Amino acid sequence: MTPTSEPALDSYQRAAIIGGGVIGISWAGLFLARGIKVVINDPRSDIKDLVLAGLEEITPALAELGLPTENLAAGLTFEADLAKAVSGVDIVQENGPERLELKRQIWQTIERHAPAHALLATSTSSIPATAIAKAMEQPERLIVGHPFNPPHLVPLVEIVPGEKTSEATVRQAKAFYAALGKKPQVLRKEIPGFVANRLQSAIFRECVYLVAQGVVTEQELDDIVTSSIGMRWAVGGPFRTFHLGGGPGGLPHFIEHLGRAMEANMWPALGNPTFDDTTVATLVNQANEAFGKGTVEELAAERDRAQIALMRALGETPDTAANHA
């Protein structure tokens, strides 16, 4: 059942992870479990302890996904000098702070020192590749590879080419993340927040409104979501769901009837909440009540176990997916 490396991963022997925070550690763990040597570049003096502790924390989830986790740290090194860190690697995955000027500096250094064949990807959730690449001599090489947190677990990677990103880079990124066992999706246009975070933001606005209005508590709203739309959207997205909700006429019938009613009656009635003091106090109090019994780490581990059970049931863990292939 333990998957071996995909053939397409053979050309990825070494990776540089720029920034060893939560996202960087998660990428590092996944890369290592897939047999890729990882060098971490991070200016913090205690980075080694932080990364090793973080790796230990995510190892159970990697193991439950069916990935090999013995001696993960054996393939791990640290290099505080960015130019040295990226020399000789096959992929650079950058997870620095979300500040444009800083990212531009980082990428100017990377493009001068990384090998010509290396895949150059930024995990940014908010800065378009076009903006970063303006400061680069080889803007065709930079691409956004935006994971959904945590990258070692959630399948989605949004690949967002900048205006000057080459087709070859897009193909390279897509092939790499797919070989890594992720579900990469190439966006056709740069847009702030990309897709998943925009959708998340749209629904969260209404969530905040409904709690602020006293229609439901946070816990009640979460229970409503897990027992209805969450379950639905884990097995089919919104369009497929509404296609099936349209009866034999499918989505066209849905749009003509329920869609137009939604546009006329529901969309204008959706809430526009703000994080004012009263709302924040309500949200914080209810969060303490609903989630305050365990630490965030315990709750996250519990969530990850449920998530992996779900992925396994749908044939989407690396080992079950290998059986499907």
Place this chain on the structure above:
Amino acid sequence: MTPTSEPALDSYQRAAIIGGGVIGISWAGLFLARGIKVVINDPRSDIKDLVLAGLEEITPALAELGLPTENLAAGLTFEADLAKAVSGVDIVQENGPERLELKRQIWQTIERHAPAHALLATSTSSIPATAIAKAMEQPERLIVGHPFNPPHLVPLVEIVPGEKTSEATVRQAKAFYAALGKKPQVLRKEIPGFVANRLQSAIFRECVYLVAQGVVTEQELDDIVTSSIGMRWAVGGPFRTFHLGGGPGGLPHFIEHLGRAMEANMWPALGNPTFDDTTVATLVNQANEAFGKGTVEELAAERDRAQIALMRALGETPDTAANHA
């Protein structure tokens, strides 16, 4: 593994299902599989054929849920006279057309002829109990029991009391749907669209916008959702997800940082699409391309199987849930 009836269901021997459409048939199938005799009231002359065909269609899903499905139709009768249909039943579940005047007439008849102990619930997705009950002599007895389609499969039932609904009715409804194996959630206020449909409507607005803008196709957007937020929200709702996304500081930390950034930058940037001719043409063409290969029935059966596999993995099918209890 086959669950026996919950003790709380013992007092529900007979149910009247008013309206034998898709929702009515689904309720009927679930009631019958739970050992409740069902009488269907529907004015259509071919209602018997329609209901029997519909029952046959959902039987595989009921069986996969671990419910007994032998001889389901043995407990089924039809009665075109509403007053007669509801006499002697323990619960009335009404699924008539979404027209206030019609529902008022129906409920005036029901309250006069249903036994005093019977639970009186409407499946309405859009009409508040308060509005229907204005025409009733016993408004304290009416409650919304709004399922998420299809009721035999998706766990959620939104229970929405009207202004005059009694506490006893709320308790009765909650106990009944829970005993039936559903996950009932009582809303604290009446609000148009209740909760699940408002959330669905909020995200769908952004989905339509992103497809209309050419950022992704319908299929690509669905793939993004299933591999990220859908998967997340099947195991924990939006608030729990963002609580865990806030790191050790939880939701309070999330709101202070990412939440405020969302309010400032993302919410104002969300789309306001309309179903104009160009948008509808795009949506219909992409739906044909993405979903046109199978019939809606085939795709729905496939979705239901995946859904049940997911529920089983999370211990939420009637048989696995019984093991947890």
